[in-house]
Amino acid sequence: MSEDPDDGGRAPPADARRDEIGRRLEVADGLLCCLDFDGTLAEISEDPEGVEPLPACEAAVADLSEQSGTRVAVISGRALADVRGRVGVEGIWYAGNHGLEIHRDGETVVHPDAEERRSAVQSVCSAVSDRLADEPGCWVEEKGVTATVHYREAPAGAGERVEAAVRSAVRSVGDGLELTDAKEAVEIRPAVDRGKDDAVEEFRERVADGYLPMYVGDDTTDESAFEAVADDGVGVHVGDGRDTAATHRLSDPPAVAEFLEWLAESP
Structure with missing residues (x-):
């Protein structure tokens, strides 16, 4: 974890490091923005069946996906059909069941061992x-x-x-x-050796080498994805930023929406 020694060892706030992230975007060929769903685009709820993305998050994902040189992917522990239906943004990539199901460019693939x-x-x-x-x-x-x-x-x-x-x-x-x-x-x-990090890597193979990889998530199941982008990308933990491989943090889904809108508006 990239820690802020003045903030109790937590990953630094992404909002306070926008200049740094912006400079990295300026020299990158594009952005691959991978997002968790529950706790990231949507609030955690005691009723998972009733969860919907925050309207601001849904709008931000749609706006970001329309930017030139940007690819957006939602990677969730939910079933693929479930998360696609809840996010509802066409033209982006999706991974369900922690990467065991992938939907990209109109094609859905399920890991054969999982099937x-x-x-x-x-x-x-x-x-x-x-x-x-x-x-x-x-x-x-x-x-x-x-x-x-x-x-x-x-x-x-x-x-x-x-x-x-x-x-x-x-x-x-x-x-x-x-x-x-x-x-x-x-x-x-x-018992298949596959997680969210594998979904990130699979999506990375679909974009140019010069794209900046980014992952935003809140759960322990997102840690492998943070590790997958740690060397050359940006990992953003949604929460307190403690005990994580992420390099930055955001407080909650409303903060995620603001951050994504900033990304969409960045040159």
């Missing part, structure tokens, strides 16, 4: 739903080739019981699946 394990994920979802039937505030979000078990609304201490139930269900279907931690949730994924 092969789709039925195993469905079996685990069914088993977890049964085991957590008496746990208030817990629910299973089925996302096709992955799933997320949420306990944000559950009573304190429920997390350990949820994680134990999920581990037990995964063991019952054998090999081929893995678990990762998220914000008050557990992700069920095929």
Whole structure:
């Protein structure tokens, strides 16, 4: 992490470093701007099904995507169809399920190993739903080739019981699946070595070498993407900027909207 020694070791605010970022944009051949969805373009909600992007974020993404020499991609843990439907901006690239599903230039590709394990994920979802039937505030979000078990609304201490139930269900279907931690949730994924960093790298291969890569996100699952742009790009953590590989920070989704509009207006 690039730390600000005068600010408790946190990544410096992106707004305070606009001149620096602007200079890098001036010498770059273009911008590849990759964005998380929940907690970045949209506020975190106790009801993930009701989440929509902030209107200002949606407008900023649309404006930025229309700029010459700019490519915008949204990379989410949500299913591809879900995040595409919520963002609703045409002509940009999307990655769903942490990069296991990619949509670009009118074509959708699903990682073959993930597709092969789709039925195993469905079996685990069914088993977890049964085991957590008496746990208030817990629910299973089925996302096709992955799933997320949420306990944000559950009573304190429920997390350990949820994680134990999920581990037990995964063991019952054998090999081929893995678990990762998220914000008050557990992700069920095929055991495929692929994450948001791979989606970033795949999109980077589609633009010129001189494009400045940028990633904006808020979650632990975004850290691999921050690392993917750390050497030659800009990583922006949405939140307090602590314990992150990001080089800059923004406070919340409204700040993201303002930052994206600034990018769209930059020469």
